[in-house]
Every structure is written in structure tokens, then in C-alpha cells.
Amino acid sequence: MIQLSLEFQLEKPQLPLEYERLMVSFLKAASRNYSEDMFERLYNKEHSIIKSFTFSTYLPGAVFKGDTIFLRDNRFKVFFTDADMGQIIEWFNAFQLMRYKQYPVSGNSMKLISIRSNNRKDIVDDEIIVKMQSPLIVRRHDSVTNKDIYYTYADEGFSKALCENVEIFIQKMEIGVDTEGLSIEPVKARKVVVNCFGRKVDANLGIYKLRGNCELLNILYQAGMGARRSEGHGKFEILL
Incomplete structure (x- = not known):
């Protein structure tokens, strides 16, 4: 099993309160940039498949004020996994194509600067x-x-x-x-x-x-x- 660790750099150390919406937007852009087939398969509402992935976000020193999250520095991480091993390879390649590209954030911007692949041990207990x-x-x-x-x-x-x-x-x-x-x-x-x-x-x-x-x-x-x-x-x- 594989987990992808993505590190992002922000122009300013802050994110919108609904940062999950931002990450979904980024995933859509990454899949479309990789291939129209991948985007259509995952995000076209007319015939999209059930999604087998999830992610969590690490926001260092996050302070929530109104509609903004202020961070300790201008970097944050996303941890991404997918139960479909073929698809996670697609995601890895899609993320590679997004590296160092400025991605707009409301009044800000971010860019993916690092992608790491980590192995996870299988669960052997019930x-x-x-x-x-x-x-x-x-x-x-x-x-x-x-x-x-x-x-x-x-x-x-x-x-x-x-x-x-x-x-x-x-x-x-x-x-x-x-x-x-x-x-x-x-x-x-x-x-x-x-x-x-x-x-x-x-x-x-x-x-x-x-x-x-x-x-x-x-x-x-x-x-x-x-x-x-x-x-x-x-x-x-x-x-x-």
C-alpha cells in the first residue's frame, strides 16, 4: 500500500477556511492536466465512477479567524491514499506534472514543491x-x-x-x-x-x-x- 505525501508552498501563509474545497479544485485540475480521460472518469457527473481515494491535510500552527486560516509558515502538507493501485499511479504522475506550477488561491497562490511515496504496512488483524x-x-x-x-x-x-x-x-x-x-x-x-x-x-x-x-x-x-x-x-x- 502507498501513501503520497504532497508539500505545498504558499505565497502568503494563509488558506481559506474551506481549504478542502481548494484541494478538490486542485485535484480536478491535476487530473485534467494529466488526461481528459482521468478527469472525465472521476469528475464528470454524468458517468463518473465511485471515488476510491481520500486525503488529510496538515496545517502547521493553524489559527482560525473568520474565513481565513493563518499558518505558522508558508508551507502545508497533504497526505493522499487510494484503494485502486492503478489509479494511485495515475495520481502520482498527475501530481508530478503539477510541480512548481502556481495555483491560484483567493488573494494568494500555492505550488506543489514536493511529492513523496511512502509504503504502508498491510493490516493483518481484525x-x-x-x-x-x-x-x-x-x-x-x-x-x-x-x-x-x-x-x-x-x-x-x-x-x-x-x-x-x-x-x-x-x-x-x-x-x-x-x-x-x-x-x-x-x-x-x-x-x-x-x-x-x-x-x-x-x-x-x-x-x-x-x-x-x-x-x-x-x-x-x-x-x-x-x-x-x-x-x-x-x-x-x-x-x-
Whole structure:
């Protein structure tokens, strides 16, 4: 398994509050710059495939003021993974083509200056302790009201709703892996409110116990779990 570590340099040490929206815009630009086929496959709403990647962002010394995040220096990192090994090679090549190119940020600019590929060990246990590196969004759609319900770790049905999110993802990916027995249990969790393209939703950070078969856990390790994974949510690292 591979994780890509991307380092960006900013003209000014600040980012917009909805930096995930900025990163999605960058990913779209990188995929289109690499090949129109890759962009169409991932981002054309008419026939795009289910996305199998996720990312988290490290913002050194971040201070949140209004609609702006002020950083300690003018660099930040993004950690990117993809459950599709062929696709992550495409992403690596796409990112290489974006190196040192100025990318506009509202009243600012950034450029990708470093790309590193790191190997990750496979999960060999059916129970692991994980720490969320980006907020976990657990969502259930109510077909009667046509509204989304967002769950936090303290809500009844949190684990069941997450399992439903994972089952839908696995089905759409057409992966023959068993989701039976998957569960999540908060260990040291906390609720956060995140901005998702102009909408505030409840999400979860902290430490959790995950149970499930190894093959499934390895897929989630690379693809993330929950909703809005490809927008920088649901990525975790293993503590134990």
C-alpha cells in the first residue's frame, strides 16, 4: 500500500477556511492536466465512477479567524491514499506534472514543491485502534423527507450508519469483500462541525476501535470511510 505525501508552498501563509474545497479544485485540475480521460472518469457527473481515494491535510500552527486560516509558515502538507493501485499511479504522475506550477488561491497562490511515496504496512488483524486524520462524516439519507442525517459518535445508530456507508461504497466499487462484522466504537472521540461546500455538518475526530475482516479494513485504510471521503474526510492512521 502507498501513501503520497504532497508539500505545498504558499505565497502568503494563509488558506481559506474551506481549504478542502481548494484541494478538490486542485485535484480536478491535476487530473485534467494529466488526461481528459482521468478527469472525465472521476469528475464528470454524468458517468463518473465511485471515488476510491481520500486525503488529510496538515496545517502547521493553524489559527482560525473568520474565513481565513493563518499558518505558522508558508508551507502545508497533504497526505493522499487510494484503494485502486492503478489509479494511485495515475495520481502520482498527475501530481508530478503539477510541480512548481502556481495555483491560484483567493488573494494568494500555492505550488506543489514536493511529492513523496511512502509504503504502508498491510493490516493483518481484525481489530485495530485508529486515529482520524481528517473528520469522519457519517451520513444517512432519509428518502421520506429527502434530507440527510449526520451522526456523531454519541448518537444512537452511529456504528450502524457508518456500516451502511461502507456497504454502499463496497457495492458501488463492485469489490467482492465481506462487510459482515464491521463495527466502530469510540475510544476517545469528539464532535466537530465542518464546512462542506458552504454547508456546515456534524463530523467526528479522535480515536476509535474498528472491527472487520482484514481485507475490508485494508480497503478502508486506503479509501477512507464514511461520506465525502474524496473531499478530504474519513482518512485514518493506525495506532494499534
